[in-house]
Amino acid sequence: MTRTKRHLLLFALFGMTSYPTWGSEYASELASELIAMAEADQQVRSTQPVDVAHVLSTDAAHSSRLSAIMAASGWPRVSVVGKPAADAAALLALHADRAPQVQRQALALMLPLLGSGEVDARKYAYLWDRTHSPxxxxxxxxxxxxxxxxxxxxxxxxxxxxxxxxxxxxxxxxxxxxxxxxxxxxxxx
Known part of the structure; x- marks a missing residue:
């Protein structure tokens, strides 16, 4: 069993809700995955004409994966995955409009991290506004x-x-x- 699979198994068995504090390949793999998903998010939105069905299916897949990441590991913190990957996670949450439970999950996990440098307060503000009226x-x-x-x-x-x-x-x-x-x-x- 690889180190990453062992870590994921530990998360599932013990209900861990935060990232491991040790330097792990899991954090590196997660960062790469988040950045790749954000790049795909932007690519499907930049093609002309925009294929709405493709955008929606991409958003659905990303929403599902982001939800699983948050359930297993909490919010992707800057200190664990780096700022580009943390920003990528925020973009994916913002575009999870058809999965409001994922957006609420993200907001709930981001809130206690505000002011700590682990989450960008601007990204939180955009997501909060996107999900609330007024x-x-x-x-x-x-x-x-x-x-x-x-x-x-x-x-x-x-x-x-x-x-x-x-x-x-x-x-x-x-x-x-x-x-x-x-x-x-x-x-x-």
Missing amino acids: QRYGTQGSCVGQRWYPDEIEEAPQVDSRRAAAGLGTLSEYVEAASEMCAPARAID
Whole structure:
């Protein structure tokens, strides 16, 4: 039995909910897997025209795998898998819209890690807003004409203080940047 299989067996038998603290090949393999899944996530979204069925099937497979990873090992922490892999896990959770239980699982595991450097607070804010209405951070919205408007925000007067605590710029800055997506594409002369 390989070292990785032994570790996974120990996780299953003893219900371990955190990553091993020793330098393990499991963490390295997990990091590579998360990064590969995030790359596949972006690739299916960048093909033109977008194959919606392929995007949805990719998201379903990634959601299932991310759920299994979280159940076995907890949230992929920066200190264990590295920042690129931790960011990849957050992207996969964000795109798990058809598996809201996976998104809730991710939020629950990320919350106690906020402020520790183990999870990116900005990624948590985006996922929280994506899964709640009203939202807290003003990251979700839509274009109306050439202007982007955030969806309903709870306690809107405090949004900028919550955004600052999460490492996000002001809502007005975000609205300006997001509105650039709304403008029609300009032809290059």
